[in-house]
Amino acid sequence: MLHQPPEQGYHYNVMRRAIDLIDAGGPSLTLDQLANQMGMSPAHFQRLFSQWAGVSPKRFQQYLTLGHAKALLAAHFTTLEAAHATGLSGTGRLHDLFLRWEAMSPGDFARRGADLTIHFGWFDSPFGEVLAMGTGRGLCGLGFTAESSRGLAMADLTARWPNAQFTENPNAIAAWVEAAFAGKGETALHMIGAPFQIKVWEALLRIPSGQVTTYSEIAQSIGTPRAVRAVGTAVGRNPVSWLIPCHRALRKSGGLGGYHWGLPMKRAMLAYESARAEG
Numbered sequence: 001m002l003h004q005p006p007e008q009g010y011h012y013n014v015m016r017r018a019i020d021l022i023d024a025g026g027p028s029l030t031l032d033q034l035a036n037q038m039g040m041s042p043a044h045f046q047r048l049f050s051q052w053a054g055v056s057p058k059r060f061q062q063y064l065t066l067g068h069a070k071a072l073l074a075a076h077f078t079t080l081e082a083a084h085a086t087g088l089s090g091t092g093r094l095h096d097l098f099l100r101w102e103a104m105s106p107g108d109f110a111r112r113g114a115d116l117t118i119h120f121g122w123f124d125s126p127f128g129e130v131l132a133m134g135t136g137r138g139l140c141g142l143g144f145t146a147e148s149s150r151g152l153a154m155a156d157l158t159a160r161w162p163n164a165q166f167t168e169n170p171n172a173i174a175a176w177v178e179a180a181f182a183g184k185g186e187t188a189l190h191m192i193g194a195p196f197q198i199k200v201w202e203a204l205l206r207i208p209s210g211q212v213t214t215y216s217e218i219a220q221s222i223g224t225p226r227a228v229r230a231v232g233t234a235v236g237r238n239p240v241s242w243l244i245p246c247h248r249a250l251r252k253s254g255g256l257g258g259y260h261w262g263l264p265m266k267r268a269m270l271a272y273e274s275a276r277a278e279g
Helices: 008-028 031-038 042-053 057-064 066-075 079-085 106-110 150-160 174-182 195-205 215-221 228-236 263-278
Strands: 096-103 117-123 130-134 139-144 165-168 184-191
Touching: 008 031, 008 042, 008 057, 008 263, 031 042, 031 057, 042 057, 042 263, 057 066, 057 263, 066 263, 096 195, 117 139, 117 150, 117 174, 130 150, 130 174, 139 150, 139 174, 174 184, 195 215, 195 228, 215 228
Parallel strands: 096 184, 117 165, 139 184
Antiparallel strands: 117 130, 130 139
């Protein structure tokens, strides 16, 4: 299992319940009321929540709103252009994490994973349990179970490379997974996708943590401004969620759009990143 603060998966399940209560209660919900509904003392709940989010429940509530997503979009609408101008990419430093990646060749992709051995394991993460998959070259899949199930996550990722051989071997990928969620060290990615998908995922890698962009801006950045719908499909097919940050892609209106592992997860990830950036 991942070497992280104890019971982190449990903490996310608690936070998921708290987020639902915060949504239902609105800005008038007090810490005492929230803690009471969670069955905890205010001091214990505040400590637990701040340990996970980095900020108080009250402050986190601001990051959960649609208005915050729209504000991020208004402030950073040229994120991709700025990132490109400064040389930020998937091969550069993203905070303290060094991310290196290589893409499968189109020919290899067409073979749908034939002659490829993919190791997998179940790990803890700040967002609950995650199914991680990787080859000898790097991680090729991350799927979250908090809004679905183990069976659905496994079926989803294995179906992408139906001719591959899958073997449960968490030790083979544990170091990469640990670095991915600790935000430091080095993680390798083996990006398995069609050439157009790879272009879209590379654009996602250029979006800094705590910022967002739009599907249309991604389409422009890869030289296909009219392919917004195709870009949206490619974003949704990203197999390495969180590290290839598809949660940072929004609709032009500022709406969240969709998210493969559930919209509650997308909202939590965006709010978590904003809170950590503030911290």
